Amino acid sequence: MEMFFYGFMQRAFQAAFLIAVISPILGLFLVLRRQSLMADTLSHISLAGIALGLFLNVNPTFMTLIVVIIAAVLIEYLSTLYKSYSEISIAILMSAGMSVALVLMSLSSGGSTTTIQQYLFGSIVTISQQQLYLLAALFLIVIVLFLVFRRPMYVLIFDEDTAFAAGLPTRLISILFNVITGVTIAVIMPIAGALLVSAIMILPAAIAMRISKSFKWVILVGILVGIVGMFTGLTVSYEWGTPPGATITLIFISIFMITTMTIKVIQQLKYKKSRS
Amino acid sequence: MHYVEVKDLSFYYDEEPVLENISFTVDPGEFVMLTGENGAAKSTLLRNVLGLLKPTKGSAKISAVNNRNEPLSIGYIPQQVASFNAGFPSTVLELVQSGRYQRGKWFKRLDAEDHEHVERSLKSVGMWDLRHKKIGDLSGGQKQRISLARIFATDPDLFILDEPTTGMDLDSRTEFYELLKHNSEFHGKGILMVTHNHEDIKNYADRHIQLIRKEDSPWRCFSMDSCSEHSKLHS
Numbered sequence: 001m002e003m004f005f006y007g008f009m010q011r012a013f014q015a016a017f018l019i020a021v022i023s024p025i026l027g028l029f030l031v032l033r034r035q036s037l038m039a040d041t042l043s044h045i046s047l048a049g050i051a052l053g054l055f056l057n058v059n060p061t062f063m064t065l066i067v068v069i070i071a072a073v074l075i076e077y078l079s080t081l082y083k084s085y086s087e088i089s090i091a092i093l094m095s096a097g098m099s100v101a102l103v104l105m106s107l108s109s110g111g112s113t114t115t116i117q118q119y120l121f122g123s124i125v126t127i128s129q130q131q132l133y134l135l136a137a138l139f140l141i142v143i144v145l146f147l148v149f150r151r152p153m154y155v156l157i158f159d160e161d162t163a164f165a166a167g168l169p170t171r172l173i174s175i176l177f178n179v180i181t182g183v184t185i186a187v188i189m190p191i192a193g194a195l196l197v198s199a200i201m202i203l204p205a206a207i208a209m210r211i212s213k214s215f216k217w218v219i220l221v222g223i224l225v226g227i228v229g230m231f232t233g234l235t236v237s238y239e240w241g242t243p244p245g246a247t248i249t250l251i252f253i254s255i256f257m258i259t260t261m262t263i264k265v266i267q268q269l270k271y272k273k274s275r276s
Numbered sequence: 277m278h279y280v281e282v283k284d285l286s287f288y289y290d291e292e293p294v295l296e297n298i299s300f301t302v303d304p305g306e307f308v309m310l311t312g313e314n315g316a317a318k319s320t321l322l323r324n325v326l327g328l329l330k331p332t333k334g335s336a337k338i339s340a341v342n343n344r345n346e347p348l349s350i351g352y353i354p355q356q357v358a359s360f361n362a363g364f365p366s367t368v369l370e371l372v373q374s375g376r377y378q379r380g381k382w383f384k385r386l387d388a389e390d391h392e393h394v395e396r397s398l399k400s401v402g403m404w405d406l407r408h409k410k411i412g413d414l415s416g417g418q419k420q421r422i423s424l425a426r427i428f429a430t431d432p433d434l435f436i437l438d439e440p441t442t443g444m445d446l447d448s449r450t451e452f453y454e455l456l457k458h459n460s461e462f463h464g465k466g467i468l469m470v471t472h473n474h475e476d477i478k479n480y481a482d483r484h485i486q487l488i489r490k491e492d493s494p495w496r497c498f499s500m501d502s503c504s505e506h507s508k509l510h511s
Binding site for chain 2 (some may be wrong): 028032079148151152155157161162164165166167168208209212213214215217218
């Protein structure tokens with residue numbers, strides 16, 4: 001319990017809670033829209049935004065938000081060019097983001113490399129009070145948007161053409177969703193690190209999808225898995241002195257494996273019981 | 277008034293014409309069936325009607341209002357909708373309830389009338405007992421039936437259905453057609469449906485539109501001529 005005496009650990013747990021609630025919500029929609037790699041792409045794009053900010057001497061967080069919003073709209077446009085292969089747009093922007101980031105880094109003065117490294121690997125325990133406030137504001141925005149748009153999003157991810165026929169502005173909702181996801185990633189990335197943002201967004205949702213059978217429960221279970229994974233990961237990281245982001249991701253992967261194996265065993269037992 | 281009005285519609289994929297000079301209407305209370313050989317661009321035509329594709333020439337319009345001057349609601353079943361993603365985390369009940377959202381419930385609670393519609397629709401396709409099952413765990417036929425239940429729960433003014441009875445047994449298909457016919461005859465619903473079954477056309481269709489391959493075209497292009505539209509009303 002001694003870890004809770006430290007201000008930085010208190011902030012880390014508060015941030016972990018906020019991330020654990022919003023990540024599975026966005027992650028579930030990403031998985032169901034076959035955009036699991038979008039979190040990766042947008043984090044690479046965020047890196048380009050940071051590199052551009054450092055290169056131009058503009059606040060990197062502000063520049064990242066601008067770049068990510070443009071990228072989120074671009075993803076939607078490119079996906080219309082390759083309608084049946086929407087992952088192509090994600091792949092194009094992912095490589096573009098990384099290349100721009102690397103080129104700008106090499107052009108910047110030496111100091112920016114360290115900052116880019118910080119963003120690339122991030123550490124939740126170094127979160128500042130200001131970052132926590134920003135995360136809290138984002139948390140409120142995501143929760144409100146989810147409560148308002150959960151029904152249109154359900155129909156949209158079930159079948160986009162059916163949603164269009166039902167009168168929904170599908171393109172607008174898709175762009176809004178991409179923008180919110182982009183902004184979330186831009187905010188979470190300096191905390192969790194670009195390499196681990198995707199895992200934190202996708203794994204709790206993927207685990208919840210294995211366990212739950214209803215849409216309502218899959219989100220609640222995803223949030224619960226998110227909180228358990230984040231808190232456990234943070235505690236283990238503190239005790240063992242391991243990097244928090246990587247530890248949290250490994251915890252999620254462990255939960256995923258345990259869940260998958262348990263479900264398999266239960267299915268086998270049920271099958272045997274039905275045959276006997 | 278026409279719920280659907282297609283006028284001299286042509287549609288090209290790149291430079292290649294696949295539909296040419298298509299004209300027809302669907303009126304309130306009318307059951308129109310659309311046929312054509314495999315690859316006759318029937319689904320493409322429905323997608324043009326819905327606005328999912330843009331006609332290369334001519335126009336396809338859906339009325340903004342129904343015959344009571346209220347906003348017109350559309351129920352659409354695409355051809356591949358029964359092949360749900362097995363992992364889609366939703367129960368049968370949630371999916372069928374989602375059919376009610378477009379009746380002004382995107383941002384409002386479902387009320388007793390909505391729940392009654394949902395229950396009646398699920399019972400009409402014999403899926404009420406399976407309402408708490410995950411949709412990914414259903415068989416192909418059951419998935420087909422819940423997509424029909426969803427559209428009946430919506431209770432739309434205009435049904436646009438792309439081969440909705442594929443894989444259904446004869447009894448279920450007959451029940452489904454009776455229900456649709458009742459909707460068009462007694463509730464003034466407009467129905468535009470793609471089918472392959474000529475027996476169903478004879479028994480239920482008010483009008484039958486057949487897409488015929490154009491003989492003079494170097495492309496695999498389909499059209500309709502004066503003799504390819506058969507109307508029971510005028511015969």
